[in-house]
Amino acid sequence: MTTTTPSKRTGGRSAAVIHSVRTAVEELVREKGPERVTVPMVAERAGVNPTSIYRRWGDLPTLINDIATYHLDPERPLADRGDLRADLTDWARDIVAHFRKPVNAALLRGGASAAGERTSDCLRNRRTEAGMLLARHPETSVTEDDVMDVVIAPIVYRVIFQPWMLDDSTADDVVARLFQPGAGSGLGSDEPASAE
Structure with missing residues (x-):
């Protein structure tokens, strides 16, 4: 019997986790400042297990760096006025x-x-x-x-x-x-x- 590894989904639960973690980081940074935020605090606010955060981002600095650039999406359209x-x-x-x-x-x-x-x-x-x-x-x-x-x-x-x-x-x-x-x-x- 052959088994196949399921492909990684970009939507569904994974997308919901990413959204809740990003929202939690933004809220906590707004409330406490980035130097006082911890992974367990983010996990609790987002309603996820800390291991989910470590598995996806590795550490808090990488997570903060990711969130810092999230809204300024490099794929967004740039002005093109011909000048x-x-x-x-x-x-x-x-x-x-x-x-x-x-x-x-x-x-x-x-x-x-x-x-x-x-x-x-x-x-x-x-x-x-x-x-x-x-x-x-x-x-x-x-x-x-x-x-x-x-x-x-x-x-x-x-x-x-x-x-x-x-x-x-x-x-x-x-x-x-x-x-x-x-x-x-x-x-x-x-x-x-x-x-x-």
């Missing part, structure tokens, strides 16, 4: 709006401290999105590193250290800096670098 500066501004506004919510800011802080020597999923996903936006404009000399250093880094810095400075003008200001003449390697121009 790189406009697209980057819309994208940055989306990121700022997301992290102006205290629970999302707390999750980012927890995810950043949990990442250790690894690049956090949040930063990896933002770099991927920057690459997608830049790929639409092959004529630009702006690079992914430029976008990360001039647009994303100041936003993340404010989220972690100066949340009161994250306001309606933040996205427009950081993207404007990206296009200032002489702002850095390849910055300040949408023109392609001349070939030697």
Whole structure:
């Protein structure tokens, strides 16, 4: 008699567990802060066994990092207005709006401290999105590193250290800096670098 291993379901009970765990983490972080949340607390709030959390995420830092990036889904549609500066501004506004919510800011802080020597999923996903936006404009000399250093880094810095400075003008200001003449390697121009 042959036996087959059932395929892993993405819906049903598994999806319900993931949803309840994510909700529990968000609630607990909002109530207590990420540094005071534990796996047993999350399990109790979510109504699941702690082993289910360890089996899926491995540890609390990985869980927090996953939740920190969950709402900013890298598969979501990105602005496409036909102009790189406009697209980057819309994208940055989306990121700022997301992290102006205290629970999302707390999750980012927890995810950043949990990442250790690894690049956090949040930063990896933002770099991927920057690459997608830049790929639409092959004529630009702006690079992914430029976008990360001039647009994303100041936003993340404010989220972690100066949340009161994250306001309606933040996205427009950081993207404007990206296009200032002489702002850095390849910055300040949408023109392609001349070939030697």
